[in-house]
Amino acid sequence: MAALLEVKNLVTEFPRHGGAPVKAVNDVSFSLEKGRVLGLVGESGSGKSVTGFSIMGLVDAPGRVAAGDIFFNGENLADLNAEEMRRLRGRHIAMVFQDPMMTLNPVLRIETQMTETLLAHEKMDRAEARARARDALGMVGIPSPEERLSAYPHEFSGGMRQRVAIAIALLHSPELIIADEPTTALDVTIQAQIISEFQRLAEERDTAVIWITHDLAIVSRLADDIAVMYAGRLVETGPVAEVLTEPRHHYTRGLMDSVPSQNTRGALLKQIPGMTPSPANLPSGCSFRTRCGGADALCTKLPPEIGEGERSYRCVHPLGAQSLGAIAGEAVS
Numbered sequence: 001m002a003a004l005l006e007v008k009n010l011v012t013e014f015p016r017h018g019g020a021p022v023k024a025v026n027d028v029s030f031s032l033e034k035g036r037v038l039g040l041v042g043e044s045g046s047g048k049s050v051t052g053f054s055i056m057g058l059v060d061a062p063g064r065v066a067a068g069d070i071f072f073n074g075e076n077l078a079d080l081n082a083e084e085m086r087r088l089r090g091r092h093i094a095m096v097f098q099d100p101m102m103t104l105n106p107v108l109r110i111e112t113q114m115t116e117t118l119l120a121h122e123k124m125d126r127a128e129a130r131a132r133a134r135d136a137l138g139m140v141g142i143p144s145p146e147e148r149l150s151a152y153p154h155e156f157s158g159g160m161r162q163r164v165a166i167a168i169a170l171l172h173s174p175e176l177i178i179a180d181e182p183t184t185a186l187d188v189t190i191q192a193q194i195i196s197e198f199q200r201l202a203e204e205r206d207t208a209v210i211w212i213t214h215d216l217a218i219v220s221r222l223a224d225d226i227a228v229m230y231a232g233r234l235v236e237t238g239p240v241a242e243v244l245t246e247p248r249h250h251y252t253r254g255l256m257d258s259v260p261s262q263n264t265r266g267a268l269l270k271q272i273p274g275m276t277p278s279p280a281n282l283p284s285g286c287s288f289r290t291r292c293g294g295a296d297a298l299c300t301k302l303p304p305e306i307g308e309g310e311r312s313y314r315c316v317h318p319l320g321a322q323s324l325g326a327i328a329g330e331a332v333s
């Protein structure tokens with residue numbers, strides 16, 4: 001089956017004063033099928049949001065997609081003009097942000113915000129649009145949706161506001177939703193409800209989801225696949241169950257060790273030493289090598305991407321798998 005979304009060798013860069021542009025996303029490739037949930041994880045600044053914005057065609061100038069291709073339903077998004085891209089965003093791909101006010105207009109009633117977008121993108125009259133808006137609010141668990149349609153965003157709690165933003169993203173039954181840390185600001189109960197909502201969407205409507213987060217616990221509950229990003233590159237990808245049971249990349253292991261769990265209660269969590277390097281000043285070769293306990297001279301060259309079943313990783317000294325040290329001469333270039 002052809003993938004719904006295929007990202008190939010994506011490079012997104014931002015110009016920098018007195019230097020080469022910064023590659024916030026560097027040679028990133030992955031694909032996503034209908035009904036699958038991909039967890040895109042990594043520390044702050046690793047390039048997760050810029051990847052999402054690149055797919056949406058929303059990278060702010062002077063930033064730009066400098067190389068690579070993004071195919072959606074087999075169509076290369078680079079071939080679409082601004083109007084076609086706007087339509088695609090309206091109907092087929094939606095984004096949910098950490099801050100729902102990125103989506104909501106504070107001075108308009110919820111009904112106006114929802115019906116206007118429906119009337120702009122789909123053939124229907126106002127009564128139909130209103131019914132669709134009400135149903136969408138009901139679907140994300142807003143109580144008394146009929147009455148709540150006439151409310152303004154400030155009349156909702158933070159969690160309910162985020163649900164409204166999600167309802168807006170769902171209005172046109174998009175095939176792909178990019179959710180950028182949508183539950184970070186919410187308490188755990190609401191977080192759990194929203195996560196179940198996304199699971200239901202993926203299962204019942206075949207919606208594909210890219211869930212951007214630094215929270216591995218969420219990914220292990222929600223996602224089918226995981227893509228671990230570090231300093232603009234994907235360092236490990238694969239089915240969540242495999243990657244989080246037996247990570248190959250030292251960075252994935254480090255992220256896992258820094259998650260609180262039943263077993264670590266009361267103990268000091270292991271933090272990955274050092275800081276994420278600035279994308280303007282990355283170490284040569286594997287960008288993680290300066291923070292990695294397993295690094296040696298081989299890591300000063302860019303590791304090749306190694307495939308293993310449905311998984312892949314970029315590390316010459318993978319955990320639980322054969323080191324490339326013995327064949328380094330040919331494999332590392």
Ligand SMILES: Nc1ncnc2c1ncn2[C@@H]1O[C@H](COP(=O)(O)OP(=O)(O)OP(=O)(O)O)[C@@H](O)[C@H]1O
Binds near residue numbers: 044045046051
């Ligand atoms: N508009 C911009 N101009 C210049 N640099 C940018 C811009 N947007 C992002 N960047 C840079 O791109 C890199 C990746 O940023 P991005 O927001 O994608 O990270 P992230 O992994 O989503 O982090 P977070 O979890 O904090 O949102 C960062 O180093 C950031 O400084």
